[in-house]
Amino acid sequence: MRSTYQDLDALKQRLDAHRPLPPEVVRSLRNDMVLRYTYHSNAIEGNTLTLMETKVVLEDGVTIGGKSVREHLEAMNHASAVGFLEQLVEQGRDLDARTLKELHQLVLRGIDDENAGRYRACNVLISGAGHTPVDHLHLQERMDGFFAWYAGRARELHPVERAGRVHADLAVIHPFRDGNGRTARLAMNLELLRAGFPTVIIPVEQRAAYYETLDLAGTSGDHEPFLTLLRGLVHESFAPYWRVLDPQ
Numbered sequence: 219m220r221s222t223y224q225d226l227d228a229l230k231q232r233l234d235a236h237r238p239l240p241p242e243v244v245r246s247l248r249n250d251m252v253l254r255y256t257y258h259s260n261a262i263e264g265n266t267l268t269l270m271e272t273k274v275v276l277e278d279g280v281t282i283g284g285k286s287v288r289e290h291l292e293a294m295n296h297a298s299a300v301g302f303l304e305q306l307v308e309q310g311r312d313l314d315a316r317t318l319k320e321l322h323q324l325v326l327r328g329i330d331d332e333n334a335g336r337y338r339a340c341n342v343l344i345s346g347a348g349h350t351p352v353d354h355l356h357l358q359e360r361m362d363g364f365f366a367w368y369a370g371r372a373r374e375l376h377p378v379e380r381a382g383r384v385h386a387d388l389a390v391i392h393p394f395r396d397g398n399g400r401t402a403r404l405a406m407n408l409e410l411l412r413a414g415f416p417t418v419i420i421p422v423e424q425r426a427a428y429y430e431t432l433d434l435a436g437t438s439g440d441h442e443p444f445l446t447l448l449r450g451l452v453h454e455s456f457a458p459y460w461r462v463l464d465p466q
Contacts, residue, residue, distance in 0.1 A: 221453040223376045229456045256296040261422035299324040307411045321404045325397040338395040349436030351392035377413030381406045382448040390436040416455040
């Protein structure tokens with residue numbers, strides 16, 4: 219779906235007219251979002267838990283036969299990271315190095331505690347990608363530049379564009395050994411939520427287009443294909459609200 223930033227602002231204004239939402243509506247929408255967001259974000263990275271299996275793990279604490287310990291931890295960790303994301307929004311905290319590392323630490327908790335919350339000290343390759351992440355010797359300098367941009371020129375961008383650029387630039391830099399995708403998507407949603415937009419879920423069914431547009435940003439510096447994809451997904455993120463608030 220092709221949407222402009224003006225289209226998205228109009229949808230946000232429509233949603234703002236309903237705020238504050240009734241507590242039971244907020245609770246229902248949040249439970250649905252956490253489940254779907256966790257499932258899709260992990261599935262993009264290769265986690266084989268189905269949507270219903272993810273639901274059982276998160277809501278009932280039941281282990282799924284034939285699934286690895288890591289896959290269970292990925293589900294529980296991501297749900298915890300979403301909760302932390304909501305706390306950051308409530309506290310009005312900006313994205314900074316500390317916050318990014320805290321999100322990453324939650325993503326990899328119990329999976330790779332040695333590297334969780336720490337920038338990588340080695341070089342990495344992204345399988346199938348055309349771009350190569352920055353050399354680890356220059357990583358701190360690149361991240362300093364990223365946060366300087368975020369604190370400066372990024373403020374001039376529309377919130378959805380800023381969120382997309384945050385995601386794409388973090389994915390291209392690849393600051394961690396593992397968990398970069400999940401962490402970048404959380405950082406993106408921190409920007410969206412702080413600006414009053416719903417949480418965006420990138421569906422696993424769009425994984426190919428998602429990776430292709432991110433790789434294009436890395437190889438050519440062209441962010442627009444990814445931003446076009448994101449605007450469509452932001453548009454779709456309002457749909458659960460309309461089903462509850464404006465049933466037709």
